[in-house]
Amino acid sequence: MNQNIKEPVAKIIPKELEKHGDIRIDNYYWMNERENQEVIDYLNEENAYYNNLTSHTKDFQVELFEEMKSRIKEDDSSVPYFYNGYYYITRFEKGKDYPIYARKKSSLDAAEEILFDCNQMAEGHSYFQLGGLNISDDNKYAAFGVDTVSRREYIIQIKNLETGEIYPEKIEKTTGSSTWANDNKTLFYSRKDEQTLRPDRIFKHVLGNDISNDELVFTENDETFTTHIYKSKSKKYLILGSDSTLTSEYQILEADNPNGEFRIFQPRTRELEYSISHYGNHWYITTNADDATNFKVMITDEDKTGIENWKDLIPHRDEVLIEGIDIFKNFLVISERSNGLTHIKIQPWKNPEAAYYLPFDNETYTAYTTTNVDFDTNILRYGYQSMATPSSVIDFNMVTKEKEVKKEQQVLGGKFNKENYIEKRVWAVAEDGTKVPMSMVYHKDTKLDGSAPLLQYAYGSYGSTMDPYFSTVRLSLLDRGFIYVIAHIRGGEDLGREWYEEGKLLEKKNTFTDFIDCSKYLIAEKYTSPEHLYAEGGSAGGLLMGAVMNMAPELYNGMIAQVPFVDVVTTMLDDSIPLTTGEYDEWGNPNEKEYYDYMKSYSPYDNVEATAYPNLYVSTGFHDSQVQYWEPAKWIAKLRALRTNKNLLLFDINMDAGHGGASGRFESLKEVAKEFAFLLDLEGISK
Structure with a gap:
């Protein structure tokens, strides 16, 4: 090790920084x-x-x-998941750095349709990231975000999946994520403030319209909050969220009515955190309301969203943190954490007393629900790994309790x-x-x-x-x-x-x-x-x-x-x-x-x-x-x-x-x- 090489010496330009009568001297402030x-x-x-x-x-x-x-499988692919008539797959090819996103209609034996080959898209860029891939309900259009600078400012574009054409419109300064209304032509997205990069506005773009005419739907004026938008798993609602570290607020609008007015689910109250899931005629709310430090799950009628209508479904427990829920047609799946370890609870809607936990036997491990986009299924997909156990993707039948390991991470060599x-x-x-x-x-x-x-x-x-x-x-x-x-x-x-x-x-x-x-x-x-x-x-x-x-x-x-x-x-x-x-x-x-x-x-x-x-x-x-x-x-x-x-x-x-x-x-x-x-x-x- 050559210790005789001369260390860089930064020049000193003292700058006084005063606050509350206290003065700090920053000799290197000029580096800003x-x-x-x-x-x-x-x-x-x-x-x-x-x-x-x-x-x-x-x-x-x-x-x-x-x-x-050499330990990594180069020609690797994800476990396909089924959504809205198609199997979706992310795969890698040997010798290539970036993923290929593809799908197959109805059957895994069907011909592969390549949605995006990021290897081609990344050519000429020292940095490339594709994010926010989002398919319209009629399966015709894909909205996607691209970042080629690595400042997490994505440009959203739209691809016609029938013709392969990527439309010329480029929506700049976004988070990359977006969501389609049910009309398959209205796209909602969040935009960032140019200086602070805070996602602070939600816009609405209509296919074929000039981007300069995109309608501003919502502005988050509180500088401690960010905003985002997505669609409920039931596909019935567009959900517009505002979040800070300690507080959350949601607005909802029927996804069939993209030109309607969003209405507030429950107004923001400092230190009230909640997240919402829609199922049937009800909303399911994971929240810290009523001093539920470790969160609880509450339920309310679809049209009575204020907190005064919320009722306990899974009460608060001092020793168990509720991290989230997955809703299926026949089951509610609750992700919990106790004593530092994760647990997954399966609860049938019709017989809550028959709830049970997935069995995990390691002293230290990680388990988590993964891609569960299909609503009408008895199969829960989850992941499992530990520090000595390669990660697995497992399909678990919540009725028969049988599990199928769909993929275990291969360690080559x-x-x-x-x-x-x-x-x-x-x-x-x-x-x-x-x-x-x-x-x-x-x-x-x-x-x-x-x-x-x-x-x-x-x-x-x-x-x-x-x-x-x-x-x-x-x-x-x-x-x-x-x-x-x-x-x-x-x-x-x-x-x-x-x-x-x-x-x-x-x-x-x-x-x-x-x-x-x-x-x-x-x-x-x-x-x-x-x-x-x-x-x-x-x-x-x-x-x-x-x-x-x-x-x-x-x-x-x-x-x-x-x-x-x-x-x-x-x-x-x-x-x-x-x-x-x-x-x-x-x-x-x-x-x-x-x-x-x-x-x-x-x-x-x-x-x-x-x-x-x-x-x-x-x-x-x-x-x-x-x-x-x-x-x-x-x-x-x-x-x-x-x-x-x-x-x-x-x-x-x-x-x-x-x-x-x-x-x-x-x-x-x-x-x-x-x-x-x-x-x-x-x-x-x-x-």
């Missing part, structure tokens, strides 16, 4: 100027430094990439044997006495004497649950002696809604201390040691990395922070930055002093100090719409200026990508190979 050539030069300098410092691992990165790629890996769930005790679960997997030959390298991953924000999942990519670490751990820390919803509430706003630091206490447990129990412990997180998980690194740098030999949200105070004070205002319910509004002070006390960028930091690999995308590139750029510059040791500080900027990184199916593996090479190099492993 995306068009400034000096900024681009600095980022290019960082990239050159990264490439120089890691040049000795380039061959190993290629080996890792080829190894990971002939070396994978599930019996070679040990998975378990362990619990750390946090500093406030709370028990925090971790899911763990390692090779059976790995010694548990403190000498093993261990990668600890977590996210811990937005109530987002990190379930234990299988990864063919991860095998490249496990087979080289690494232990892999997912820490289910507060801020996620892993142990119910309270778990989330205790890891946000003025309790956000629980997220960071939970992670640290998990690390201390792993060291104390001799799974690893500070010389071999590594941590990883992305986006809000990158904030976690930055905060943990400031609070307990001595516990880790290295960290990976992907697209990290590290300049919390400055970003949350700038409501012109995409998505900021919608985040107040998660982090707090720093325009209020209490939240400003608390945020400042953990914000990674604001708390960098003169100390010894772990080795660090940071990645970002220049076009990132979620976390702007300048956050990690400023953070790295400040770390370079203040740290007291000479550990690695690597900053890898993809000048063509956004928040999700590279778009191709295998291109993203190259990014993982960089991260793995960083970890393995620190462990002295080079093959």
Whole structure:
């Protein structure tokens, strides 16, 4: 490793930032100027430094990439699902990076009709993503969204599936998703604010009309809300939703009457969350009404939608979180979570007492309902996997209770044997006495004497649950002696809604201390040691990395922070930055002093100090719409200026990508190979 290469030094231009009488000095504020050539030069300098410092691992990165790629079935396809007379299939061809979307009429033996070949569509673009594929009820038209920049701004177009023609109209600045009314010619879609990228308006487009004449149906004026539109599974209603972190509101309109007026289902009430499903003459509502912290399911007559009419169908339980429902003609399926694990409950409409749970026997696993678009069926399709069990798609007959594995993920190469890996769930005790679960997997030959390298991953924000999942990519670490751990820390919803509430706003630091206490447990129990412990997180998980690194740098030999949200105070004070205002319910509004002070006390960028930091690999995308590139750029510059040791500080900027990184199916593996090479190099492993 050539440590003599000169580190980039960012120029210092002090800028005073004043709020609530408090002055912060930001020496690198100038990096916010995306068009400034000096900024681009600095980022290019960082990239050159990264490439120089890691040049000795380039061959190993290629080996890792080829190894990971070799486990993946290249000519793969999804399990077909049946909808409205057609079987729909997504498939990949060998040597190609992007999916092909196809369908077959009535039978899987029918001729294949290719809807979209994304390999052809991606030609000439360094980034390509197709989203929001949506077929009209008469099966003639497909609306779809395309993003070629990676800022999650999609252009919606319409394809005539009978002639193959893609119409010239391009609807820009959208989320990519849309929904057809039942007349097969009226398309509703949501559009984004050009500066903040907040989806704030719903429009209506009529096939053949000029886009400039599209009618504005709804504007969401509250900057903390976003808006979207979809059709009920029963196909009877168009449903227009407005959501913030804590509050939801829906409007409904008969899908047969696209020119009618939407009417409010239940007016927004702060901290009232609800979602709605239509079936028969009723609405089914999953909600936290009446202090149902873990949510309950309620029912109301189709024409009496106000909350005063809602009645309990599945009452609230303190120990069980209701995550969602799937409605079928003969069954209600409830997705639940208790003690950190998912459960699927099948309840017949005619005999609720005969309800039962799908049997799962692993200590740690993930189960979830998948594509269930057909209403009149007794077959439930669900997915199942664990950290040592490849994912399966299973069709379950809710009447006979027979199951058919439609597909199990193949691990190519002939070396994978599930019996070679040990998975378990362990619990750390946090500093406030709370028990925090971790899911763990390692090779059976790995010694548990403190000498093993261990990668600890977590996210811990937005109530987002990190379930234990299988990864063919991860095998490249496990087979080289690494232990892999997912820490289910507060801020996620892993142990119910309270778990989330205790890891946000003025309790956000629980997220960071939970992670640290998990690390201390792993060291104390001799799974690893500070010389071999590594941590990883992305986006809000990158904030976690930055905060943990400031609070307990001595516990880790290295960290990976992907697209990290590290300049919390400055970003949350700038409501012109995409998505900021919608985040107040998660982090707090720093325009209020209490939240400003608390945020400042953990914000990674604001708390960098003169100390010894772990080795660090940071990645970002220049076009990132979620976390702007300048956050990690400023953070790295400040770390370079203040740290007291000479550990690695690597900053890898993809000048063509956004928040999700590279778009191709295998291109993203190259990014993982960089991260793995960083970890393995620190462990002295080079093959």
